[in-house]
Amino acid sequence: MDSINVKLSFVELGKFLSQFTLAEQLEGNDVLHNDLYFEKFKDLLALSQSHNGWFTPEQVYFAVQSWAEALAEDNLNEWLSKYDLSEVKQKTVALILAGNIPLVGFHDFLSVLITGHKVLVKASSNDQHLIQFLANYLISVEPKLSYYISFTDGRLENFDAIIATGSNNTARYFEFYFKDKPNIIRKNRNSVAVLNGKESHDDLVNLGEDIFRYFGLGCRNVSKLFVPKGYSFEAFFKAIYEYKDVIYYEKYSNNYDYNKAVFLMSNFKLLDNEFLTLKEDASYASPISSVFYEYYEDIADLQKRLTNEAEQIQCIVSNDLISNSIPFGQTQQPKLWDYADNVDTLKFLLSI
Incomplete structure (x- = not known):
């Protein structure tokens, strides 16, 4: 993206999210746009369980803190160091997001924007408020991002590639419906x-x-x-x-x-x-x-x-009983490079 530093926008978002833990919400002096967003996000987190009964405060704050840590600049640099983002041909990438856990589709959202593409989001009705709020915060940090981020509740139109997540049944529909577009279709795992x-x-x-x-x-x-x-x-x-x-x-x-x-x-x-x-x-x-x-x-x-x-x-x-296994207690703390279904999302986005 010309003249837009998307990575630093996400770093600022990470700083914003780091203020919100289950134990306390402490407003920092050096966080951008707290005057506009701090109290509103606090209220949204309090309402999350009314939007989705599974989104208890403990679970939502865990997800928020996980993303606060993931968006640290060192983590983003380590993740992106393996890719050449200089030759991206900008496309519009549609996302059909799941809603089973808080912010479950945020990695795809981040990946599309960080590679220089535009994102068209169809959020799940089970998790539509958090990701839209974070998108609005990003646009406040970098207003030009408003040209790169859009949401739709209806039919997906005018996109070049798609990443869709759903059940095994919906995946069959996705595979047929989007067969003529570059795609990543995720099923049950x-x-x-x-x-x-x-x-x-x-x-x-x-x-x-x-x-x-x-x-x-x-x-x-x-x-x-x-x-x-x-x-x-x-x-x-x-x-x-x-x-x-x-x-x-x-x-x-x-x-x-x-x-x-x-x-x-x-x-x-x-x-x-x-x-x-x-x-x-x-x-x-x-x-x-x-x-x-x-x-x-x-x-x-x-x-x-x-x-x-x-x-x-x-x-x-496991305790190294199986190759490529991970330690106990780490499954819900993936790194940015721990891709869903072992499909390299950035590699896909750089190839379209």
């Missing part, structure tokens, strides 16, 4: 953890973070455990007891009661601690308040299986 029984108490507590953050609604949440034959879940249940208060949230509790009842009526054998059920199941996608598990006999065979089924998996968590 789930994350798994591989255990061997040697995990520490802290490892398993951190695994609880991977399971319960955002109530398990994200594709980076662990929904499936692979454990060795004869594995005892006693240490696992002891560690995740720290997350017991999740059952006091009504929407989660309703899902727990319903899904547990469905399992029991089907005569499935369950492990249960009164706020999470474990069910032996070959599937990756478990319902809210439940985690599936499966036994393995040979770690090398499991590695081959996970490689063969990579298109169904977003993250693998």
Whole structure:
């Protein structure tokens, strides 16, 4: 973008977001446009749960702080250092965003603008307020961005490429409807953890973070455990007891009661601690308040299986038992270069 420093605009946004934590909201003296936006954002965060019942203060502030850290200038520089942004031929890129967790589509929004393209956003009705607010803040920092950012509630028109996120069913529609445009079409994925029984108490507590953050609604949440034959879940249940208060949230509790009842009526054998059920199941996608598990006999065979089924998996968590796995407790703290579905969004955007 001529005469526009998009990166520094996002750095300023990161400074703005850093003021908002669950514990306190402290207005900084050196943050741009606090006079216009600080109180308004504070009010919006307070209203988030009325817009989407899953967006509790704890979850929304976690997402905001994650982005505050990600948008630090050092992080942006490290991310962008691998790419040549000098020869971009500007296009309009449409985004169809999901709304399962707060600001889930913000990485695509950032990626389009940081590569010099215009962005046309179709936000999810479940998460439309936060991203529009952040877009307005960016435009206040750099008014010329108003020519590069647009939102629509209706039919997507006049765009050159698209990044669309949805279910496996909507993905089939997207693939047909957008077959003549350069595209990234994202489908359902789930994350798994591989255990061997040697995990520490802290490892398993951190695994609880991977399971319960955002109530398990994200594709980076662990929904499936692979454990060795004869594995005892006693240490696992002891560690995740720290997350017991999740059952006091009504929407989660309703899902727990319903899904547990469905399992029991089907005569499935369950492990249960009164706020999470474990069910032996070959599937990756478990319902809210439940985690599936499966036994393995040979770690090398499991590695081959996970490689063969990579298109169904977003993250693998383990203590280096599986190649390219990440540490416990890190699934919902991705770096800017940890791309969804392992598709390099910037490389795509630089190729269109």
